[in-house]
Amino acid sequence: MAAAVRALPSQLKALTRLRCEIFQTAYNPRNLRTGAKYLRARLRGPSMAEYYPKTVNLSQIAREYPELGIVDEQEAQRMADVEDRKRRGKGTPKKAKKKADSRRAAKKR
Structure with a gap:
């Protein structure tokens, strides 16, 4: 018999x-939570991106291939509406180049 x-x-x-x-x-003699299990796990992002199909819309195709002459009707209508609003003075305000140009600075005076 062998001795233990x-x-x-x-x-x-x-x-x-x-x-x-x-x-x-990792040497963890006190069995503290280290998160090593999650850090070792395979990343989910690439497989999720691969699962969902890539969406292609008309505006992307028109931008990539301008020689085709494709016109996006919705984008053209949007740009026309923006121009119309600008003509009536309802467009977005211009960005201030300097701090003194801002509306806030004008209000404080």
């Missing part, structure tokens, strides 16, 4: 530390 060999707790800790160094794993 008992290791001391300090020897077990040393063995565990050495095992972690050899196999390049």
